[in-house]
Amino acid sequence: MLNIQRNISLAKYTTLKVGGAARFFCEAKSEKEILEAVKFAEEKNLPVFVLGGGSNILVNDQGFSGLVIKILNTKHEIRNTIVECGAGASLSKIVQESIKAGLTGLEWAAGIPGTVGGAVRGNAGAFGGCMAEVVHSVKVIEIPNFSKARLFPSAKQVGGIPQSQALKSQLPITNYQLRECEFAYRESVFKQNPNLIILSVTLKLKKGDRKKSEELLKEILEERKKSQSIYPSPGSFFKNPIVKDEKLIKEFEIDTGQKIKDKKIPAGYFIDRAGLKGKKIGSAMVGEEHANFIVNTGNATAENVVMLAAIVKTRVRNKFGIQLKEEVQMVGFEKKVL
Ligand SMILES: Cc1cc2nc3c(=O)[nH]c(=O)nc-3n(C[C@H](O)[C@H](O)[C@H](O)COP(=O)(O)OP(=O)(O)OC[C@H]3O[C@@H](n4cnc5c(N)ncnc54)[C@H](O)[C@@H]3O)c2cc1C
Incomplete structure (x- = not known):
C-alpha cells in the first residue's frame, strides 16, 4: 500500500x-x-x-x-530486441541487462546515474549516443492542473498530447510514439510539459555481440572515471551552448584539438577558460576535474549552489558573450526569481 x-x-x-x-x-x-x-x-x-x-x-x-x-516501478522485460522498462528502472541496470541479453545500442549510457524515466525526459546522452536513438514509445499520464501552486500549462495547451488521442478520462494514459516525443538536445515533450509523468518506456535495441558490448562498456566506464569528482554533484550543471561565433569555434578547435559537434561547445570549456575551476561559495565548488560540475564539498546549501551558478553565468557571459542555461532541474524555486 x-x-x-x-x-x-x-x-x-x-x-x-x-x-x-x-x-x-x-x-x-x-x-x-x-x-x-x-x-x-x-x-x-x-x-x-x-x-x-x-x-x-x-x-x-x-x-x-x-x-x-x-x-520506483523498476521492473523490466526483454523480448527479442525490445526492452520494456518501468520508469523507475535504473538506467545502468538496463544497460547491463540489455548487454547480457546480447543486445547493443545502449552501451553509451553506462555509468549515467538515475532512472529510465528521468533519462527519457531529459533525453540523456553521452559518448555520441542519446535516448532518442533507442526509444520506441513512452507511456505517460497527464496530471491535471489541480493546484494553483502548479503554474505549468497543460500538455494539451502546448500541444503535448498527440491530436489523434482524445482525452478519455481525467487522468489519460497515453502512448507517445518516438516522433511524438519531440526529442532534441536534452529536451523532449515530457520536459516541456511537467504535467506528464512517464510510467514506462519501450526501448528498441539491436542484436549485438555480447563480448564487443562488454568491451565497449568497460572503455566507457574507464573514460568516465577520468572526469569523475570525489564530491557529490548533479552531473553537468549547464547545457552545452550552441556557438555561432567563428572566432570562438576556431579557438576551441585549436585549444582542444577537437572539431565542434552540432555547433555546440562544452560549457565546461568556457567555465574553465573563465578561470572558475575550483571557485567556491560556501561548500559549493566548480568542479576541478570537470568545470561543468558544481560539487558539494561538505555542507553546501542550495543557496550556495545558486549563487555560484549565477557567478559562472555572469563571468562566461561577460567574457565570451555566451549565455549558459541550466541542464539541472530546479525544485521548489517556482515562486522565486533565480
Ligand atoms: C556523476 C553524474 C554523471 C552524469 N552523467 C550524465 C551524462 O553523461 N549524460 C546525461 O545526459 N546526464 C548525465 N547526468 C545527469 C543525470 O544522471 C541524467 O540527467 C539522468 O537521466 C536523470 O535521471 P534521474 O532519474 O536521476 O532524474 P531526476 O534527477 O530524479 O529528475 C530530473 C528531472 O526529470 C523528471 N523526471 C524524473 N523521472 C520522471 C518520470 N518518470 N516522469 C516525468 N518526469 C520525470 C524530474 O521531475 C526532474 O524534472 C549525470 C549525473 C551525475 C550525478
Missing part, C-alpha cells in the same frame, strides 16, 4: 546531497501506486514533483511544499 509520509528531507534522495524537505513524500512502486499518489495530491490540491534517481536536480533549501512522488 502507498505510504505517504510527511516532512521528508530530500537531500538524501539527490546525488548533490542538498535541499530541504518535502511536505509530503511517497515511493510509488507500481503504476497503480503512481496513480494513487496523484489522486492524493489532487484531493489535497498539492503541487507534485516527480522524482527519479535525483541525479539531475537542485532542491531548494526550503524544500518542496507539495507531494514528491519517487518513481
Whole structure:
C-alpha cells in the first residue's frame, strides 16, 4: 500500500546531497501506486514533483511544499530486441541487462546515474549516443492542473498530447510514439510539459555481440572515471551552448584539438577558460576535474549552489558573450526569481 509520509528531507534522495524537505513524500512502486499518489495530491490540491534517481536536480533549501512522488516501478522485460522498462528502472541496470541479453545500442549510457524515466525526459546522452536513438514509445499520464501552486500549462495547451488521442478520462494514459516525443538536445515533450509523468518506456535495441558490448562498456566506464569528482554533484550543471561565433569555434578547435559537434561547445570549456575551476561559495565548488560540475564539498546549501551558478553565468557571459542555461532541474524555486 502507498505510504505517504510527511516532512521528508530530500537531500538524501539527490546525488548533490542538498535541499530541504518535502511536505509530503511517497515511493510509488507500481503504476497503480503512481496513480494513487496523484489522486492524493489532487484531493489535497498539492503541487507534485516527480522524482527519479535525483541525479539531475537542485532542491531548494526550503524544500518542496507539495507531494514528491519517487518513481520506483523498476521492473523490466526483454523480448527479442525490445526492452520494456518501468520508469523507475535504473538506467545502468538496463544497460547491463540489455548487454547480457546480447543486445547493443545502449552501451553509451553506462555509468549515467538515475532512472529510465528521468533519462527519457531529459533525453540523456553521452559518448555520441542519446535516448532518442533507442526509444520506441513512452507511456505517460497527464496530471491535471489541480493546484494553483502548479503554474505549468497543460500538455494539451502546448500541444503535448498527440491530436489523434482524445482525452478519455481525467487522468489519460497515453502512448507517445518516438516522433511524438519531440526529442532534441536534452529536451523532449515530457520536459516541456511537467504535467506528464512517464510510467514506462519501450526501448528498441539491436542484436549485438555480447563480448564487443562488454568491451565497449568497460572503455566507457574507464573514460568516465577520468572526469569523475570525489564530491557529490548533479552531473553537468549547464547545457552545452550552441556557438555561432567563428572566432570562438576556431579557438576551441585549436585549444582542444577537437572539431565542434552540432555547433555546440562544452560549457565546461568556457567555465574553465573563465578561470572558475575550483571557485567556491560556501561548500559549493566548480568542479576541478570537470568545470561543468558544481560539487558539494561538505555542507553546501542550495543557496550556495545558486549563487555560484549565477557567478559562472555572469563571468562566461561577460567574457565570451555566451549565455549558459541550466541542464539541472530546479525544485521548489517556482515562486522565486533565480
Ligand atoms: C556523476 C553524474 C554523471 C552524469 N552523467 C550524465 C551524462 O553523461 N549524460 C546525461 O545526459 N546526464 C548525465 N547526468 C545527469 C543525470 O544522471 C541524467 O540527467 C539522468 O537521466 C536523470 O535521471 P534521474 O532519474 O536521476 O532524474 P531526476 O534527477 O530524479 O529528475 C530530473 C528531472 O526529470 C523528471 N523526471 C524524473 N523521472 C520522471 C518520470 N518518470 N516522469 C516525468 N518526469 C520525470 C524530474 O521531475 C526532474 O524534472 C549525470 C549525473 C551525475 C550525478
